[in-house]
Amino acid sequence: MSDEWGFDTAQVHAGAAPDAATNARATPIYATSSFVYESADQAAASFLLEDLDSYAYSRMGNPTTSVAEQRIARLEGGVKAVATASGQAATALSLLNLLRSGDHVVAATEVYGGTTNLLGQRFAEIGIGLTTVPVGDLDAWRAAIRPGTRAFFTESVGNPTGIVADLEAIAAIAHEDADVPLIVDNTLATPYLLRPLEHGADVVVHSTTKFLSGHGTAIGGAIVDGATFDFGSRPERWPGFTTPDVGHGEGGYWERFSPSRQAYSRRLRSTVLRDYGPAPSPFNSFLLIQGLETLSLRMRQHVANAQAIVEHLLAHPQVERVHYPTLPGTPWEATARRLLPRGGGAIVSFDIVGGQEAGRRFVDALGLFSHLANIGDVRSLVIHPASTTNSSQTPAQRGAAGIGEGLIRLSIGIEDAADLTADLDRAFSAVRGS
Numbered sequence: 001m002s003d004e005w006g007f008d009t010a011q012v013h014a015g016a017a018p019d020a021a022t023n024a025r026a027t028p029i030y031a032t033s034s035f036v037y038e039s040a041d042q043a044a045a046s047f048l049l050e051d052l053d054s055y056a057y058s059r060m061g062n063p064t065t066s067v068a069e070q071r072i073a074r075l076e077g078g079v080k081a082v083a084t085a086s087g088q089a090a091t092a093l094s095l096l097n098l099l100r101s102g103d104h105v106v107a108a109t110e111v112y113g114g115t116t117n118l119l120g121q122r123f124a125e126i127g128i129g130l131t132t133v134p135v136g137d138l139d140a141w142r143a144a145i146r147p148g149t150r151a152f153f154t155e156s157v158g159n160p161t162g163i164v165a166d167l168e169a170i171a172a173i174a175h176e177d178a179d180v181p182l183i184v185d186n187t188l189a190t191p192y193l194l195r196p197l198e199h200g201a202d203v204v205v206h207s208t209t210k211f212l213s214g215h216g217t218a219i220g221g222a223i224v225d226g227a228t229f230d231f232g233s234r235p236e237r238w239p240g241f242t243t244p245d246v247g248h249g250e251g252g253y254w255e256r257f258s259p260s261r262q263a264y265s266r267r268l269r270s271t272v273l274r275d276y277g278p279a280p281s282p283f284n285s286f287l288l289i290q291g292l293e294t295l296s297l298r299m300r301q302h303v304a305n306a307q308a309i310v311e312h313l314l315a316h317p318q319v320e321r322v323h324y325p326t327l328p329g330t331p332w333e334a335t336a337r338r339l340l341p342r343g344g345g346a347i348v349s350f351d352i353v354g355g356q357e358a359g360r361r362f363v364d365a366l367g368l369f370s371h372l373a374n375i376g377d378v379r380s381l382v383i384h385p386a387s388t389t390n391s392s393q394t395p396a397q398r399g400a401a402g403i404g405e406g407l408i409r410l411s412i413g414i415e416d417a418a419d420l421t422a423d424l425d426r427a428f429s430a431v432r433g434s
């Protein structure tokens with residue numbers, strides 16, 4: 001039945017049922033570190049990955065977290081999802097499940113700053129190479145492939161300039177030229193606006209901290225596997241999947257779990273999540289479930305408000321330029337029309353007349369918008385990247401990333417659009433008057 005549900009039904013029901021022990025209708029918070037084995041045989045089967053249905057220890061799985069995982073997998077159209085303690089952990093684990101020292105990743109230049117730090121600095125420290133390429137330059141993706149390349153990584157919709165990745169084209173290069181999986185960070189779009197697995201991605205990662213939760217109360221992440229990548233065709237390239245794992249019984253993950261389409265997700269849970277350890281708290285999983293239930297309602301309001309703000313800004317004399325994924329005239333216009341028929345999401349950026357000084361004064365003058373580094377909250381948020389998130393770069397480096405000195409990034413919330421435009425106008429006049 002759940003396979004046929006529409007998005008709005010699945011976001012409320014997928015993965016959940018009245019609690020087997022109490023008939024509680026909402027998903028309870030299973031605040032327990034561990035679960036009692038039924039017998040010595042069942043305990044042994046659990047360690048050998050022969051019993052995959054029982055819970056053992058909340059670092060590897062928890063019933064509250066499992067509901068969130070099943071629901072996110074269903075909304076993304078994936079086979080399985082694994083939840084993590086943060087979006088950063090989701091990105092790290094999605095790649096560490098594939099890579100070992102000496103391997104290499106090709107990633108879009110425009111990805112989230114935390115991803116750049118992880119791939120460019122932390123992974124370099126453990127011998128994993130990185131080449132970054134402008135997301136829209138398909139020849140650069142192709143040219144970046146090396147013999148050791150084992151993953152492609154991009155965001156579906158980028159931040160703060162609203163760039164949209166041509167997922168089909170990048171997936172074709174990943175699969176045909178490099179023979180590696182494509183991992184897509186879908187945090188900004190959410191599965192309501194775009195499902196990367198339907199456009200060639202093999203794995204999707206999320207910072208659930210943002211729109212999937214929406215309330216801005218819980219850090220979290222998720223990795224969704226579409227089970228589309230064939231780790232068996234060139235077994236020598238994927239020893240983690242094709243050779244047995246210490247303590248987990250006979251056979252590699254590919255041999256044992258590809259028939260049930262769980263090779264990647266099972267290895268993820270039973271090795272990298274187990275051993276690096278960034279499991280989510282069941283309390284945070286409960287909060288994530290509360291957010292997921294209203295995702296489509298919030299996204300519809302985010303998009304409607306963002307469009308109203310975009311139009312307002314386009315007509316404003318103190319605005320040099322507006323950045324939004326679905327605006328006409330961008331290099332990715334045709335891609336956005338194809339991938340984002342429901343709209344471009346909630347992140348709107350613009351260049352204010354007057355550069356860095358005007359940008360700082362504008363942010364100080366806003367009242368309803370909260371000045372902070374997060375996105376994807378029901379509340380409207382603002383930041384001036386040149387003086388905050390990107391202040392360690394030179395103006396030239398910022399310029400290369402599309403971040404002008406007067407760029408203001410807005411994460412449009414679900415308030416009344418008229419109250420948001422009034423707040424923006426108040427700040428514009430404060431900048432003008434000073």
Ligand SMILES: *Cc1c(COP(=O)(O)O)cnc(C)c1O
Pocket residue numbers: 086087088089112114115155185187188206207208209210219220221375
């Ligand atoms: C916030 C964010 C992350 C990191 O997620 P955390 O939950 O903050 O660890 C990764 N990717 C994107 C696109 C983000 O916006």
